[in-house]
Amino acid sequence: MRQLPSWQMKLPLPSLLALRYLRSGRRDAYVSLLSLLATGGITLGVSALILVLSGLSGLQDFLRSDVLSRTPHLEIEVPEGVDSSTLCDAFKGIIGVVDAQRILRGRGWLLFSGGAISVQVVGFEGQLPRSFPVREDSFADSSGAESDVDAGAGLYLGDALARRWAVSIGDKVDLVSPRPTLTPFGPQPRAQALPLAGVFRTGRTEDNEQRVAVPLATARRLFGHHGSRIEIKTNSLDTALQVAESVAAVLPAGGRVRTWQELNRALFFALKLEKVLMFIAVFLIVPVAAMSLVTVLALLISSKRGEIGMLQAMGASAGEIRRAFLVLGGLLGTVGLVLGGTLGVGTAWMLDRYQLISPPGDVYFLSHIPFLIEGGDLAAIFLATIILIASSTLFAARRAAALGPVEALRN
Amino acid sequence: MSITIEARNVHKSYQDADRKVKVLQGINLATEAGELVAIVGPSGSGKSTLLHLLGALDTVDRGEIMIGGQALADLGRRQLAKFRNRTIGFVFQFHRLLPDFDALENVMMPGRIAGHDPVRVAQRARQLLLEVGLEERLDHFPSQLSGGERQRVAICRALLMEPPLLLADEPTGNLDPVAADQVFELLINLQQRHGTTAVLVTHNPALASRCGRILRLEKGVLYAESYGPNP
Numbered sequence: 001m002r003q004l005p006s007w008q009m010k011l012p013l014p015s016l017l018a019l020r021y022l023r024s025g026r027r028d029a030y031v032s033l034l035s036l037l038a039t040g041g042i043t044l045g046v047s048a049l050i051l052v053l054s055g056l057s058g059l060q061d062f063l064r065s066d067v068l069s070r071t072p073h074l075e076i077e078v079p080e081g082v083d084s085s086t087l088c089d090a091f092k093g094i095i096g097v098v099d100a101q102r103i104l105r106g107r108g109w110l111l112f113s114g115g116a117i118s119v120q121v122v123g124f125e126g127q128l129p130r131s132f133p134v135r136e137d138s139f140a141d142s143s144g145a146e147s148d149v150d151a152g153a154g155l156y157l158g159d160a161l162a163r164r165w166a167v168s169i170g171d172k173v174d175l176v177s178p179r180p181t182l183t184p185f186g187p188q189p190r191a192q193a194l195p196l197a198g199v200f201r202t203g204r205t206e207d208n209e210q211r212v213a214v215p216l217a218t219a220r221r222l223f224g225h226h227g228s229r230i231e232i233k234t235n236s237l238d239t240a241l242q243v244a245e246s247v248a249a250v251l252p253a254g255g256r257v258r259t260w261q262e263l264n265r266a267l268f269f270a271l272k273l274e275k276v277l278m279f280i281a282v283f284l285i286v287p288v289a290a291m292s293l294v295t296v297l298a299l300l301i302s303s304k305r306g307e308i309g310m311l312q313a314m315g316a317s318a319g320e321i322r323r324a325f326l327v328l329g330g331l332l333g334t335v336g337l338v339l340g341g342t343l344g345v346g347t348a349w350m351l352d353r354y355q356l357i358s359p360p361g362d363v364y365f366l367s368h369i370p371f372l373i374e375g376g377d378l379a380a381i382f383l384a385t386i387i388l389i390a391s392s393t394l395f396a397a398r399r400a401a402a403l404g405p406v407e408a409l410r411n
Numbered sequence: 412m413s414i415t416i417e418a419r420n421v422h423k424s425y426q427d428a429d430r431k432v433k434v435l436q437g438i439n440l441a442t443e444a445g446e447l448v449a450i451v452g453p454s455g456s457g458k459s460t461l462l463h464l465l466g467a468l469d470t471v472d473r474g475e476i477m478i479g480g481q482a483l484a485d486l487g488r489r490q491l492a493k494f495r496n497r498t499i500g501f502v503f504q505f506h507r508l509l510p511d512f513d514a515l516e517n518v519m520m521p522g523r524i525a526g527h528d529p530v531r532v533a534q535r536a537r538q539l540l541l542e543v544g545l546e547e548r549l550d551h552f553p554s555q556l557s558g559g560e561r562q563r564v565a566i567c568r569a570l571l572m573e574p575p576l577l578l579a580d581e582p583t584g585n586l587d588p589v590a591a592d593q594v595f596e597l598l599i600n601l602q603q604r605h606g607t608t609a610v611l612v613t614h615n616p617a618l619a620s621r622c623g624r625i626l627r628l629e630k631g632v633l634y635a636e637s638y639g640p641n642p
């Protein structure tokens with residue numbers, strides 16, 4: 001003869017009822033199918049969210065790093081009439097500043113072999129600015145021989161334009177300024193033939209096709225002193241934000257300091273917005289699954305009406321009945337959440353670790369799609385799912401608790 | 412342990428579509444502690460409604476019900492649940508056993524609801540099942556028991572907390588005559604042994620005649636019919 005009650009009989013009443021109802025639900029094919037759909041839906045929603053957000057985070061992280069590697073930490077607009085050379089030296093003396101480089105921005109036309117294109121021209125002093133990552137092979141011509149063009153006197157083109165125009169190192173390209181020179185014969189365009197000194201390649205097609213770099217002296221000759229800027233490199237991105245105030249204090253009136261954040265504000269906002277919108281779009285799977293959860297519970301409550309009535313007759317409170325269905329819904333939802341979390345994190349890790357998604361290298365700037373699992377994303381996914389499961393379960397459980405004993409016993 | 416019941420001028424009606432149905436119209440009832448009262452009457456006369464009111468499962472429209480001197484109207488929802496758990500045992504026509512629990516667990520349920528120690532509750536449940544001859548059926552689920560066995564388990568469950576009041580609504584109505592007789596005999600036997608006050612609703616005049624007092628409910632009014640062999 002049985003001597004002891006089963007371990008489940010020692011559980012609090014709501015948990016005991018939830019476990020038994022879960023078992024009884026498994027015996028009913030229809031309830032089983034709906035439970036599977038609800039749990040599966042939550043699993044699918046959570047894993048899809050983790051995969052999409054980690055993919056997006058990976059791509060955005062790559063893009064952000066790429067953009068920041070080409071963005072000056074601080075960019076100073078030098079007021080008209082101020083000697084940028086003196087100012088540059090003053091900036092170099094500020095603690096945290098690693099380097100300061102004078103540049104000049106202007107717009108012009110590039111002409112080569114009958115082709116013409118409007119380009120943004122960046123005049124630089126010393127080394128090429130951070131935004132022009134030079135390809136390692138760009139100083140060799142098509143035959144592989146080293147170029148004899150003076151790197152400080154030539155022009156740097158994006159590799160896409162160089163390829164399209166079939167320009168080789170040393171070939172002369174005409175750069176025309178919109179600022180005319182007044183001569184006795186009327187205004188004449190300012191133009192200069194410059195040899196191709198190197199080719200750069202960035203992740204942005206627009207940069208590769210519409211930006212050129214020339215030495216500062218050449219740029220000044222063509223565009224004058226308007227658009228003069230100083231790019232500052234600091235110890236780190238955080239330092240740049242701290243140093244910005246010291247730089248502004250040195251800057252004469254009419255000048256302007258812009259940090260890397262301000263320079264990329266639109267991009268960073270777009271990236272954030274993209275992530276939020278993707279979260280909302282993919283998260284819509286979870287409410288659908290939560291509705292299935294409500295259906296499962298409603299079905300169980302309906303089939304258990306008589307039992308709920310008897311439990312109330314025996315003295316079970318409305319709170320205990322409500323908690324029983326809360327635990328039941330919570331169990332189904334938690335299984336979906338844990339499965340979805342494991343599946344999503346596992347798949348994202350594998351895709352990243354083994355680089356399983358590789359886009360065509362000649363089209364994209366990436367060798368593989370990186371997946372970055374961020375704690376904040378996981379917390380947001382889990383929290384949103386838990387809130388949704390809890391609220392839909394509570395909705396159903398309250399209906400069970402609202403049944404009066406007589407109403408339930410009439411079943 | 413037993414308790415008195417007192418119902419004064421109890422009225423109860425239900426809304427059926429746009430029609431108000433008066434089920435009970437001024438019921439007065441008083442029982443002695445330990446008394447066994449049978450309520451008879453035609454279907455739809457309000458017997459079950461009266462039992463639900465006496466069992467604190469429903470509330471009166473008008474009038475007052477006192478169980479052991481406690482006015483039910485003074486208790487809140489949670490207090491009523493606790494009162495039912497400690498004071499009243501129910502036996503219904505359709506056993507109302509929980510299909511996901513075995514016989515022992517079903518009998519244990521009121522004790523678990525009360526939050527008592529599961530091991531001690533199990534001991535008491537086993538002892539009751541032993542008394543009704545179901546010692547071999549402890550781990551059988553309701554679907555594995557016969558109609559009579561299910562009703563015996565339901566009686567054990569009703570008595571687990573040793574309630575001073577037992578309310579039975581057609582406890583043998585769903586059984587064949589032999590099983591009905593056995594279950595009724597058991598019910599009376601246990602009621603007398605435990606000294607419980609009991610109110611029994613039945614259609615069966617033969618079973619009613621074995622109760623201490625018979626009351627007839629007709630058109631919402633309760634009439635004294637007779638005293639049985641055990642007044």
